[in-house]
Amino acid sequence: xxxxxxxxxxxxxxxxxxxxxxxxxxxxxxxxxxxxxxxxxxxxxxxxxxxxxxxxxxxxxxxxxxxxxxxxxxxxxxxxxxxxxxxxxxxxxxxxxxxxxxxxxxxxxxxxxxxxxxxxxxxxxxxxxxxxxxxxxxxxxxxxxxxxxxxxxxxxxxxxxxxxxxxxxxxxxxxxxxxxxxxxxxxxxxxxxxxxxxxxxxxxxxxxxxxxxxxxxxxxxxxxxxxxxxxxxxxxxxxxxxxxxxxxxxxxxxxxxxxxxxxxxxxxxxxxxxxxxxxxxxxxxxxxxxxxxxxxxx
Numbered sequence: 421x422x423x424x425x426x427x428x429x430x431x432x433x434x435x436x437x438x439x440x441x442x443x444x445x446x447x448x449x450x451x452x453x454x455x456x457x458x459x460x461x462x463x464x465x466x467x468x469x470x471x472x473x474x475x476x477x478x479x480x481x482x483x484x485x486x487x488x489x490x491x492x493x494x495x496x497x498x499x500x501x502x503x504x505x506x507x508x509x510x511x512x513x514x515x516x517x518x519x520x521x522x523x524x525x526x527x528x529x530x531x532x533x534x535x536x537x538x539x540x541x542x543x544x545x546x547x548x549x550x551x552x553x554x555x556x557x558x559x560x561x562x563x564x565x566x567x568x569x570x571x572x573x574x575x576x577x578x579x580x581x582x583x584x585x586x587x588x589x590x591x592x593x594x595x596x597x598x599x600x601x602x603x604x605x606x607x608x609x610x611x612x613x614x615x616x617x618x619x620x621x622x623x624x625x626x627x628x629x630x631x632x633x634x635x636x637x638x639x640x641x642x643x644x645x646x647x648x649x650x651x652x653x654x655x656x657x658x659x660x661x662x663x664x665x666x667x668x669x670x671x672x673x674x675x676x677x678x679x680x681x682x683x684x685x686x687x688x689x690x691x692x693x694x695x696x697x698x699x700x701x702x703x704x705x706x707x708x709x710x711x712x713x714x715x716x717x718x
Contacts, residue, residue: 421448422481429469429476431609437465437478441489448482453539460517461489464535467514468493470608474532485541486522494532497630583703585632585649585696586711590639596692600668602682607671610680628657628700646712658704665697 423444427433438458445454461478468476474494481488499514517524521537631651639647676684685693695712703709 422479423447424477424479427465427476427478429472429474431466431469433469433476434462434466437476437491438462440478441480444480445487448480448487450482450487450540453487456520456539457487457489460520460537461491463516464491466605466609467499468495470605471495471497472532487539488536489538490534490536492529492532492534496528496532498526498528498533499535579654580652581654581704581706583628583651583653583700584709585651585699586709587646588636588639588649588696588712589646589692590636590644592688592692593636593696594640596689596696599682599685599689600693603668603671603675603680603685604664606680606682607667607674610674628653628661632696653700653704655704658701661697661700665694668693 425437425440427436438461441457441461442454445451445457457480465476465478468474468491472493472495477490477492479490479492517535517537522539522541524535524537527534527536628651632649635647635649671680671682672685672690674680675682692712695710699709
C-alpha cells in the first residue's frame with residue numbers, strides 16, 4: 421500500500437511533510453518509525469524547496485518489515501553528501517539519511533529525480549547511488565513535478581560553454597560553500613513565502629556547483645591546497661549566478677543586522693564568492709579566466 425501527496429515549493433512544506441508522514445505511518449501501522457522518518461523527510465523536502473523551487477512529491481509505502489519514503493522534485497541535478505566540517509550550519513540532509521536509514525538512493529527520472537530511503541529490515545542493494553528507475557514501479561502521481569522538470573530538461577544541452585576556475589583555494593572554497601549554503605538556507609526560508617516567483621538561484625546554478633564539486637573532491641582526496649576546476653555552463657547559468665550573488669549579498673546584510681543566525685561573511689570568504697561567481701558570468705560571455713589571487717579583501 422502506498423500513500424502520496426504533492427506539496428508546494430514553500431517553507432511550510434517541510435512541516436506539512438512531517439505531519440503527512442506521521443499520519444501515513446499511523447495508517448500503515450508503522451508508528452515505531454515515526455520519529456526518524458519525519459526527521460529525514462523534512463530534511464529532504466527542505467532541500468528540494470531550497471534548491472529546486474518545484475512542486476515536491478512525497479510517497480510512503482510499507483512492506484512486511486520495511487518503510488520506504490520517496491521525495492521527488494523537478495530538478496535533474498543529482499545530490500551527493502558533502503564533506504562539511506563538524507560545526508557547519510548546513511549540509512546535514514543527506515548525511516542524516518545516510519546514517520539513519522537502512523538503505524537510500526537517488527533515481528533520475530525524465531521530469532527530475534527521486535531521493536528515497538528505507539527503514540527496517542531491507543534487502544541488500546545499492547546504497548546512496550544514482551540508480552535507474554525500476555520499470556516495474558508504479559508511475560509517479562506527481563504530474564506537476566513532471567511538468568515543471570520537463571521544461572528544464574528540454575534545453576539542458578543547448579549553447580553550453582566551458583569555464584575554468586584556476587587556482588581555487590580548496591580549504592577557503594569549502595569554507596565559502598558551508599557559509600554560503602547556511603546564508604542561502606536562512607534567507608530562502610525567510611523570504612520564500614513572500615516571493616512572487618522570478619528566476620531560481622538553485623536549479624540552474626546548482627548544476628554548475630555540482631560539476632565543480634567533482635574536481636574539488638578529487639583535490640580533497642589528493643590533499644592538494646589548490647586546484648583547477650572545470651564545468652559547462654549556459655547563458656542561463658550566468659544569469660542564475662548573478663542572481664545568486666545578489667541574494668547572498670542581501671543575506672549577508674541581514675546577517676550583519678542580526679536578523680539571521682548565520683554570522684556575517686568574512687572578507688576572504690566574500691572575496692572567494694565574488695570571484696567564482698564572477699568567473700561563471702565572465703566566461704559564459706566569452707571572457708578569459710582570471711586565476712584566484714593570493715588574497716582578496718573588501
